[in-house]
Each structure stands twice: as C-alpha cells, then as structure tokens.
Amino acid sequence: MRKLTYGMNLSLDGYIAAPGDDIGWSVPSDELFQFWSDQLPATGLSLYGRKLWQTMSSYWPTADQQPGATPAETEFARRWRDMPKAVFSSTIGEVDWNTRLVTGDAVAEITRLKAGDGGPMYIGGATLAGAAMRAGLIDEYVLATAPVLVGGGTPFFTALDSWVNLNLVETRTLPCGVVLTRYETRR
DSSP: OOOEEEEEEEETTSEEEBGGGBOGGGOOOHHHHHHHHHHGGGOSEEEEEHHHHHHHHTTGGGGGGSTTOOHHHHHHHHHHHHSOEEEEOSSOOOOOSSEEEEOSOHHHHHHHHHHSSSSOEEEESHHHHHHHHHTTOOOEEEEEEESOOOOSSEESSOOOSSOOOEEEEEEEEOTTSOEEEEEEEOO
C-alpha cells in the first residue's frame, strides 16, 4: 500500500492562506525551500486540489526560465514538471505538465491509488486533504509552521468526524524560525 502524506506551510495559528487566499507570508527561506524540494524525488505521485494546482501551475512550469532564478528554483521547477500529478476538480477542463485530471469521487480515487503500486504520494490543498483526513487515508502529516499569525483564512486542518491519533516522528527548527514537524497516523 502506498503512503499518503499531507504537508504544507502554515501559520502559527494554523492557516495555509490568510483571508483572500493571501499566501504572501509563506514565501519560504532557502532552507525551507530546500526541504520541500528534497521531498520531490521520492514522491511517486502528487495529488492537488484545484486551488493549489492553479497556484502551482501558474508559476512552476516556467520558473526556471525567469530572470534571476536560483539553482534551487531551477531544480524544483524541473522536478515539479517531471513529477506525475493528479488534480481533483469538477470545475477545470484540462491540465498539463505530466498531470491528469480527476473529476469523480476524490475519496474513492485516492483509496484506489493508495492500494496500487508506486512510490509515496503527497496531497496538497485544504479541501482535498480534508476529505482524505475524514476518510482516514492520510498516513503522515508534515507541518512547516511559520512564526506568523494571520488571524484567519484557510485552515490546514479541517473539521473531523472523529479524533485522529498521531505519533511525533520528527521536529526541527530552521534558522528562519520555521518549525518542521512530522507526525504519523497511529493506526
């Protein structure tokens, strides 16, 4: 069975986006950017909700061609384009960059993908991850908690039907003040 990880940058008060979908506070430091970039080679499939997909696909396909792109950004852009992706949406008509569109039942498709062969999967986007959380499909949570309070917006964690017990696997603090924590779901 494939492992499913939900990980994103979030504010100390638990939001992945401030009101108005503002993510300006979450621009990663070099260390945090490298952490996320290092996750890509081991990822067999990345699962996106529509909003996160639109954010990522508006920048990363050509980020390596932008003036002043750093070597790390260039490498991330290449890895991101090459990585297999699935976008879950009923409102967009097509996707590209090694991506397929899933318009049906997200939980059923994620369950099918987990049962199949392949490398670990990452899931991003609060709505999609929330559905996977409520269905008990997430095996690991990676939180990159920034030292900022945004006061509202899109929460990292969604409302749940029941508790999810976790085991702390790792914690470390980056020089920029971001605290990385990894938790495994206790089954």
